[in-house]
Amino acid sequence: MQAVCWYGAHDVRVMDVPDPYIEDSDDVILRVRLTAICGSDLHLYGGFIPGMKRGDILGHEFLGEVVEIGSGVKTLAVGDRVVVPFAIACGRCVSCRRDLWALCDNSNPNAGTLQTLYGASGSGLFGYSHLYGGFSGGQAEYVRVPFADIGPLRLPPHITDEQGLFLSDILPTGYMAAENCDLRGGDVVAVWGAGPVGQFAIRSAFLLGASRVIAIDRVAARLAMATAAGAETIDFMAQKVYDTLMDLTGGRGPDACIDAVGLEAHGTGSIGARYDRVKQAMWMTTDRLQALRQAIHACRKGGVISIPGVYGGFLDKVPMGAAFAKGLSLKMGQTHVHRYMAPLLAHIEAGTIDPTVVISHRAPLADAAAAYDTFLKKEDACTKVVLRP
């Protein structure tokens, strides 16, 4: 089959690789109908995440048709069209039973490394390095889905592939970011980063009762997309973020701040190597850490910092004093996708959220290498690329 394989920093190739097959009795094999490149795939593309090997198949946002089922699968049948959560969860451990699916105890067979780095490992992830289990991703013609009775959501026929695809990651991620803000009626929310996750955070914040949302970015097309959702905007290249936010909120600051940017700093191996890696990554991404600093600086006293953006390593110069002095709450983490898929499908069916608005580029899977490059450079007003195998 054809698959998008990682070969190193800024080197992905569409390769002919062996088809996946049923490995455990509750696996299914999907024929992928539609897949997407995520902003977090760019961390892999940039070479910032350790534990990648040449030839690894990328992709954790995908939707497809079941073509083969394991003998133990109870809830799916051949021919079902399903969307799959990016986090792999067993459904039986205490974390899963507590609705913390992305923290599944059992789904990462390589948990030892993350246990050493972080003190404990989260769930396995599709196409996201051997640290997270080494599962093949879905930017391919076919993909193996483990724990098929737990994650995949069957889609009704009136939901198109493009409408359903983002239930796999970015729609729940934006929604959880807004939910983590613990909004009360009338709250003002500021969102750093108007990429796809930021866009869904903006729309979800309105759904959850925010009176105003302020989007902060520098890409005109993304700011325009935020405006279309009803947000006010700040171009951080042209305006002072803190001053503008104070002007817009009567000097109080936003009640909640969402960092939908993240940092491309990730740990590896020894402490020295990890530190070097962090220093190197931060050197290259100071503007991105700047988002978290600005959010903490601008947030209203007693407010919430919600962080859907991915962080991986050690952060220097986080203004902890400001966060402490202002009594801020910090909420973060990988999205518990399983928790949000069914309710968000209901929103899509009701027309209260249209996930397709973020799609800017559609390409065949064969053109993936060029699509990664365009997305990384944000050329051609690129916000979200979907790939059709």
Add this chain to the structure above:
Amino acid sequence: MHAASLHDHQNVSPTERVLTVLAGLGALALAAQLPRARGPLTAVSGALMLRGATGYCPAYAAASTRTASTRDALAGPRGSHLRAATTIAQPVETVYAFWRNLDHLSKALPSTITIERLDDRRSRWSLAPATGSAATLATWTAEIINDEPERVIGWRTLDDADIVSAGSVQFKDAPAGQGTEVLVHMQYSPPFGRVGAGVARVFGRGADAVVDQCLRDVKRYLELGRQVTLRADAISR
């Protein structure tokens, strides 16, 4: 899950420890100059620096530790200590019964470990370097010396052991119906002594990592009834 080793035994004088560390740094500098000899020199450097840092020399201790008797090899400050723990989402009677039946336990452990049950209290263990390997790294016979149902199982190795060990597995209820807390506490006399254990740990395959993986695998097996399969070449080709 958590494992930790304690090294408290010292048999090298303070002055000699400083000199040893300097020698280790010298070997490391030499390794940087000589790419071809980098591997061995780095290993030598690591061993020297570990000797200096821990204050323990296996050669000095060799006369007294080359014995397979748990009483001699593990008495007092000898041997390495290791603790590891996990919480398994099953009731304590299930976890204890599973652990006590070594035929069951061996199905859950990594495939590099094989257990042959000799009788109700004695079992023969062997450790392979890799899955499917015909070679054996170490073998030992273990004897259960303490068995309190649903509380603790204690063991020690008999005199034929390549790795002398003694220890216990404790079981107790986890709070809020989360299942069973399993705590392994063991002492062992690693091959090549403590320096061997330290070097192994530096390269990530120390006893701590092995025991941690065993606990993760047993937990997964008891919660799912199986492991999560991943082809060795799963996403890399």
